[in-house]
Amino acid sequence: MSVTVEARRIEQRMLQRRNGVVLNRISQVVFALAGILVLYVVGRAAAANLGVFFQQVLNGFQLGFIYALIALGYTMVYGIVKLINFAHGDVFMVGAFVSFFTISLLNLHQWPLAVWPGMNPTAAMVIGTVTVILASMLTCALLAVTMERFAYRPLRAMPRIAALITAIGVSFFLEYFGGLPFVFTNNYITYPRPFEVFVLNADMVPPLWLGILWGMCGIAAIVYGILKVLGNRGNARAQAWQRNPFLQFGMLFGGFLGVALTIIWLTPRLVRTHFDLTASNAMLIIMGISVILLVILQYIVRYTRIGKAMRASAYDKPTSRLMGINVDMVIAATFALAGSLAGAGGVLYATAYNRIHHLMGIIPGLKSFVAAVIGGIGSIPGAFVGALTIGLVEVLSAGFISSPMRDAVAFSLLIIVLLIRPQGIFGEAPGEKV
């Protein structure tokens, strides 16, 4: 009997508890104030010298686009096999090294000139660079497929931790095998670029380019808008055309290059600054190639049979198998796509920052992974947006807060995003599993 009294007393006390909403509001205000303070500090530093701020934004884009290529691989692989593929950053490293060897040993970037000596040097450079990137992409795709076949596939039926440990093992193996003296050596190597780097500043940006780029972006956006309106009215063909890769290419390519060049062209004319904004051609090439690869990826995932099979398998593996999809093949294809993007990322990263090392994949790999999580893991546009965010935040914090703290800022952002919106910006709320 006394026990029930005790229980009732506990119940009473539970009922007497007050609503905690007030406290929640207080804490929300505190967090908001802290956020505003940070923004204010950065904003004031940025406003003090707009030229520097815009230059840092451009630097951030350059980094962000490379992260995007790696992050896409993480997000696709996670989407389909729910595995954090820690070895992905090392595939990126291998991509950089493959391009290093093709350039320094095989002179692959100059093959058009070797075959047709009288060729236009610009065209030769373009073809040579594309060949180098394709070689790296192919090698990395092969590497990723091999990895999947021999390390991950046998473990697919086992607990997820086994696959994760295996991923860590593969990552260590690639890092330290690459570090052996007869493989890549463990020295820092200065990277020979496949093309000459030159610097663009405000006087060197022809307004014609700007017009063409913005025109591309504008036309694509207008067409997209029209299609959207038509699609909303129920026009099935318009709906199908909405996601046409050419539209996306026009909007993204025109938009990003246009923004970059316009910033360079416009800032000195509008803002009184002694600062001479510059972009190297490397930056523009990185943006261009990333956008092209992104659009191709979207095309593959949206329109091809294999892409549809990927989406189906990511959604529900057993059912896709019943529908006659060869899930193993689809997973291998996903790894190949992810690997090739990482390979391209490796070449571009090495080109931008001209140093390679057998452990270079760890930190960019992690940051891209963070980008994928921030954008919503499993979502392709999310990975892209997350990567640009991380790139920008990293460079801005290095520029305006403290350079050695850049990694801490990036990972703090990760934790904050996880706390506020665990599924990421573009992610779908996880379904309740019972």
Add this chain to the structure above:
Amino acid sequence: MRQLLRNTNFTFILGAVLVFIVVQALISLGVLNAYWQGIIFWGAAITMVSLGLNLIYGFNGQFSLGQFGFYAIGAYASADITYRWVRNDPSALVVVIFGSILALALMFGVSAFLRRFYGVATLTKFLFNFLAAVLGFFLAVRFVNPAIGKVIYAALNALPSGISQQLIFFLALVGGATLAGIVSYLFGIPVLELGSDYFGIATLGFTIIVKVLLDNTDTILPFPEMKGARGMVGIPKWTTWPWVFICFMAVVLVMRNLIHSSTGRAILSVREDERAAELVGIDTASQKILAFVVGSVFAGLAGGIRAHDLAFLHPTTFGFLPSFNPLIIIVFGGLGSMTGTIITGFFWIFLLEGLLRLYLPEGFETWRFVVYPLVLLLMMLLRPQGLMGRYEIAFLRRPLPPLRVKEASPVQEVIPQAGEVTA
């Protein structure tokens, strides 16, 4: 006698004492030189870290990569205490010890206060606890240290130097472990709410943030003696075999008893099925925090041991790549097996840092890290449940829950009554 030997507790204690005596004798006789002694201490430290992780991941099912962050916090905090002490500055000791006490008291008060409300969001809980902890340490820095720092210094110095040194070392170890525990509690409140993968990612971020902060201890944080990325030198080399043994046994015993208690069963139930555990009335959130904090305290303690053995700390020791080691050790040894963790932990260091480093021919040292991932891969393919699976030696094995025919628990008594009312 035979009966005694059959008693697992007795045999375990006998074995432990024997190990202690044998190792101590080997050290005293000079058979184990400083290098091998270091390997043993290192093995004990890494095993303690791994046991902590096994509690968090193996027994409680929360996939964490943050263990090395707490290891680093414990190492640096305790090293700072003794570093300053041997340079006649008791401030670190006073601040860490009294700050921890004040922070714990304030956090306890905050928790009691928050319990009177319902619907408190985890972020709110985090904010209030965080403010309480900051206030505690702020008070210690501003008021306690100027007030009693000199007194404590004089009092401790009045003791014979040998005793005061051991006492300071003990306090440093406790201080480092407590600090790691407080940080893990604060970090755990909001982050443990996340699902398994997201929790892992967030703890990974934590490890990297700690490492970056350690890189900047002398530039951004106000600890010039830690020397940032240049490495902290001049830590007294106080770790001895008895200390290692005591700390190690403390960790093993605490963990064993925790797991065998009813709280331990609650912790296990969260791993098996969080939702079901919640449905039978287990406060899963606090079980997760408990396991996380205890695991981190183990890591902090191990950090203190390691710091005073190496006498030199560098942030890369706590970087991203080595932070996988505890995870690999517990998976190798078998998730949820203390025996497996202990054996793998020691042999990990023993093989990789001891035997192979010394006896591989020159130039083949780097091959260690090429071969061991391959071993790892083979292991995962052939025996994914780990070396020991869930095997435990008798002392650590959980006694089967006895069949109990007892008076019903209060909860059960309430239910029929409620039934009566409705009837």
Add this chain to the structure above:
Amino acid sequence: MAKRSFAILAVLVVLATMVAACKPAPKALKVAILAPLSGDVATFGASTRDGALLAIEEWNAKGGVLGRQIEAVVEDSQCEAEPAASAANKVINQDQVKFIIGEVCSKASIPVSEIATANKVVQISPTSTNPKVTIDEAGNAKPTVFRACFIDPFQGTVAATFALNKLGAKTAAVLLDQGNDYVRGLAEFFRDAFEAGGGKVVVWETYTAGDTDFTAILTKVKDANPDILYLPDYYSTVNVIAAQANQMGIKAIKLGGDGWDSPKLDQAALAGGFFTNHYSSEDTRPVVQDFVKRYQAKYGSVPDALAALAYDAANILFMAIQQAGTDDPVKVAQAMEKGTFSVVSGDITFDNQHNPKKCAVLLEVSPDKVSYKDTVCP
């Protein structure tokens, strides 16, 4: 399964204890060479090892030291504090070495010097220029730690005076790795000397070892538009920063320290820059040319400053052992403090902080070669 694993483990334990127990009896005189054979500055390590081994070979050909052959224990210390500390512990505790030549980098030499002091082992660093390598926190010389090179206050001053007087610079930007004692020391001494001479350091930015993206801090440099860009880091990092600076259109003259001395220096990116160094192989003194000839005969390349200083360091050590007449480290250290040693980089005596008095040379980088520019003596 479990039982079998236990048995295997037990056997391993026994074996390991046995292996650990038997120590080789010391007959030859063991000397450890700690050098970064891999990692960031691998060419430093290779040169240092080659220089020291050349000296050891020559002494052994002459019959060794005190009638004992010299045996070298080479360890890769990676120019990093942690591996260097564990390598030092290993050679002292496991190999029973009493003399250490190394490390090359100050940030690795400092922890090694602490260990050497604690174990009363003689350490002579060929090229660690940070003052703290040989002096402790209180400013006293560590009794058994020496170096064979000049120190950063001198090197930084030489660079700053050169920038002010010869290059006519008014402003400078300094980029430094905050985790590297060598870089930090050099940067600080350069700043002090530069500002004392009437110049102004307009940008002072730090980065972390292993960073590859320097665009954010270089943007600040570009904004300040300084006359001098002082990069006191090792060649591998300087290569990257210089290339990215050119990519951003920064026109400042690049200036650096002895960390640039490597065949892997990116001379195209650093063309027009200058750096301070210990010695130039173009030096016409016979002792230098003789050494260059012998080194070239053995290794087929022109020795850089690291090889020369490692050769010197080994020679100083063996001469001191010879003079002390014993291999007792404390006595050898005392002999080193007192003696005068005639080696490739001049006649060396140690001051009360265990630093030799030496001159610095300034070298100019052009796309195809590194040429001698000037000599500055204290």
